[in-house]
Amino acid sequence: MEEIRCLLWLVMVFGAGNPRIWTALHRYETPQRTCEVLRAGSDPELHLPEHTQRRIRQTGKAQIDEMLARCQKLELSILWYGDDLYPEQLFSIVNPPVLLFYQGNPELLQNHLLLTIVGTRNPSEYSLRVEKTICHDLVQLGFIPVTGYAVGIDITANLCALEENKPSIALMGCGLDIAYPLPHANLKYEIAQNGLILSEFLPGTTPAPANFPLRNRVLSGLSMGTLVVQAPARSGALITAENAMEQGRDVFCVPPADIFDKRYMGVIKYLRDGAIPVFDSRDIVYEYYTNHAHMIAASALYDENREKSESLVMALGEKTAKQKASKSEEQPSESHPTEPDPVIDPLPEEEILEGLPGQVMELLRPQTVMHVDQIAAELDAPMDVLMTTLTELELYGKIERLPGKQFRVL
Structure with a gap:
């Protein structure tokens, strides 16, 4: 508790997200020692500006007690960087928050598949x-x-989770007690019931423009990757995408409906710079399946009967091939018989069991899914030869190619 009191004092003095806090903590090693030195004014090498020195003189035990009482009244808890529940992934970013105020389940920040979703406040249909x-x-x-937790793309993601009775996380750019944004001011409490709301800003902090770039470094840092759905060239969502790239996280982008639509110019830029295009949820899933298969509900992923929306990026309004086949069987047409699909001669079994094709089949059979790079490494095969072999096996109906350059045996 003493560490939280000291860190709370530092945030009240320097302001949330101020890198001077970490400079002082690294210099004096502990929050307690840092507070002692700063209060005593015994280190002139810090070169603290006058307004910071004034806050040091004005902020004491009474102000800390008042802030803690306010958190208790609002039912807000506090995570500090030495807490077991503090998200470990934030230690890999520049200037991680020393404190996080939260309401909900902080365990969601540990060992879960977190994906940041950002975009414009004025999304297209x-x-x-x-x-x-x-x-x-x-x-x-x-x-x-x-x-x-901005209106538009952000809140839509939270609403999708609520509709499925699943958790989501909302990271605020203001105090958790502030009614912002007004159209969805109370939605955050619904999110907290099954998910988590959090902020590094003190209760009572208003949503000033300078807060959001600070928030965005944490927004990208919490997750394995960031999905940009729609963003114009100067969108604040692109700050999050830029942070994600600098932090070594993945960046995903939904391709625009119209490449000439300026509302998507930011997305186009990142697609040109190497962001992963997303045409389906599986384009995201397969990026993490190899290392996080135990955390993904694979039964839902491969269940062909599960309900799918008809708004996939490249097939809006189209039905699945299975649905078309079923409809064709139910309503046969005598005047227009369906022409059978061309048949590929089956690959003789003895050829499959020989050479590289046989090695591929033997490797894939006990596996659920394997990435092409992993197959190449296991078999020590040249990539061009391997890709030719995989294509042939796919044509003969022996294996299936999945998004993200992954394969499995049929």
């Missing part, structure tokens, strides 16, 4: 349809959306 499709799939598969 197309973007909302695509986002809802992807988000509904992802939350069923075990992913937890993390948003900045």
